Every structure is written in C-alpha cells, then in structure tokens.
Amino acid sequence: MKRKLGILISGRGSNMMALVEAARDPACPYEVALIASDKLEAPGLRWASQKRIPTFAQTPKGMPKSEYEERIDAALRACDVEAIALAGYMRLLTDDFVARWRGRIVNIHPSLLPKYKGLDTHARAIEAGDSHGGCSVHIVTEELDGGEVLGQAQVPILPGDTSETLAERVLAEEHRLYPRIVAEWLSR
Ligand code: GRF
Numbered sequence: 001m002k003r004k005l006g007i008l009i010s011g012r013g014s015n016m017m018a019l020v021e022a023a024r025d026p027a028c029p030y031e032v033a034l035i036a037s038d039k040l041e042a043p044g045l046r047w048a049s050q051k052r053i054p055t056f057a058q059t060p061k062g063m064p065k066s067e068y069e070e071r072i073d074a075a076l077r078a079c080d081v082e083a084i085a086l087a088g089y090m091r092l093l094t095d096d097f098v099a100r101w102r103g104r105i106v107n108i109h110p111s112l113l114p115k116y117k118g119l120d121t122h123a124r125a126i127e128a129g130d131s132h133g134g135c136s137v138h139i140v141t142e143e144l145d146g147g148e149v150l151g152q153a154q155v156p157i158l159p160g161d162t163s164e165t166l167a168e169r170v171l172a173e174e175h176r177l178y179p180r181i182v183a184e185w186l187s188r
Contacts, residue, residue: 003186004033006081008072008089013044014171015087015108015178020051022179029187034079036072038091054079060091069097085182086140095142105140106185108178110170112152113138117145122163122170133157133166135174137181151181 005023007016013035020032035048036056045055056075060068076084086107098105111121113136125133134154139147153173157166 002031003029004080004082005030005182005186006034006036006076006079006084007032008084008086009035009037009042009044010039010090011042011044011088013042013047013087015174016044016085017047018175019085019087019179019182020048020053022183028179029183030083033081034076036075038068038072038089044087065094066096069094073097073100083186085178087178092144093140098140098142103139106137106150106182107140107145107147108135108137108174109145110135110167110174112136112154113145113149120163122166126157126161126163126166130157133170135170135177137178137185150185151177153177 007019009016016035022028023030023032032053034054034056035045037045038058038060040057040059045057048055058068058071082104084101084105086105111125112132112134116124122133132154134152136149136152138145138149141147153176155166155170155173
C-alpha cells in the first residue's frame with residue numbers, strides 16, 4: 001500500500017511538482033493525496049488541479065491561526081494523509097500543529113543545515129565566502145529549520161555567483177533530492 005502524502009505550498013510549487021512527478025513511478029512508496037495552500041491563487045494549485053490531484057486552499061485572513069490550521073488539518077485528515085511535505089510553504093506551523101503530526105512532517109530548506117536557518121540563505125553563504133551552498137531535507141520540529149536532517153545535496157559556489165544564480169542551481173538539486181529523500185523516509 002502506498003503511503004498517502006499531503007503537500008503544503010504557498011507559491012509556484014516546483015518542489016511539489018517534482019514530488020508529484022516522482023510519484024508516477026509504480027515503485028514510488030507514496031502517492032500524493034492532497035495539495036493544500038494558504039494562498040487561494042497559488043500557481044501550484046492550478047497545476048495540481050490540471051493533473052486531477054485533490055487541492056485545498058484556505059486563507060488564514062480573518063481568523064485565529066488555530067482556526068486556520070484546524071481547517072488545514074481537517075482537509076489533510078479527510079484525505080487520509082499520513083505524512084506532510086512542506087514545499088515552499090511560507091508560514092510557520094504552530095507548536096500545536098507540529099505536535100499533532102510529530103515526526104510526520106518534512107521540509108526542504110535551501111542551505112546546508114545547520115548553516116543558514118531562516119531566509120536569504122544563498123546570499124548569506126556567498127557573503128561568508130563558503131565553497132558550497134546546497135539544500136537539506138529535514139524533519140519539522142518546533143525549532144525553525146532545526147529538526148533531524150534526512151539528506152543534503154551540495155552545490156559549488158562559482159566565482160561571480162549571485163543569490164539568484166546560486167538559487168537556480170540549488171533548486172535543480174532540490175528537485176532531485178526531495179523526492180528521493182521523501183521516498184526513503186516513507187519506506188522506513
Ligand atoms: C525553495 O527554495 C525551497 O527550498 C524553499 O522554498 C522554495 C520553494 O520553491 N523551502 P518552490 O515553491 O518549491 O518552487
């Protein structure tokens with residue numbers, strides 16, 4: 001039986017697309033049961049609907065955060081989701097939500113954790129003179145970008161790199177790394 005994965009997005013959702021494409025392989029241990037977003041107009045939602053994948057959008061505006069997350073949680077459970085992948089989901093989850101899904105949420109972060117948690121990761125790696133940037137897949141805990149790292153990919157920083165050029169090459173690695181690590185994680 002394939003494990004049912006829910007994916008949370010806020011934007012273009014290119015990592016979500018990589019996870020969806022990988023799930024087409026019959027040997028992939030997961031299927032994508034729901035793509036949910038805090039943005040009604042997230043471009044990734046349109047793409048998912050065209051692929052006939054169930055989608056759910058809920059704006060957090062005008063309600064307490066607990067109520068917003070309750071609705072996301074209910075939508076995930078209604079689709080029998082067992083594990084959640086964050087893919088460019090730009091909201092912090094509450095401790096309560098993380099506790100409900102303890103050990104069952106992963107995220108992809110565009111740095112070689114534990115370096116550069118938070119935002120502007122590529123600019124910070126370039127500024128520090130690092131030889132490599134990269135991306136990490138990690139378990140989501142209450143600590144921002146702080147949970148167990150499940151896998152990483154390194155990308156050399158080239159002379160003249162800007163955060164944009166580095167981000168582009170790291171993103172290509174994210175699309176390879178995330179489906180592979182999620183598949184390994186859900187096979188354990
Ligand atoms: C990626 O850089 C990812 O590492 C970060 O947010 C960005 C999302 O891009 N968490 P996309 O929406 O998956 O295209």
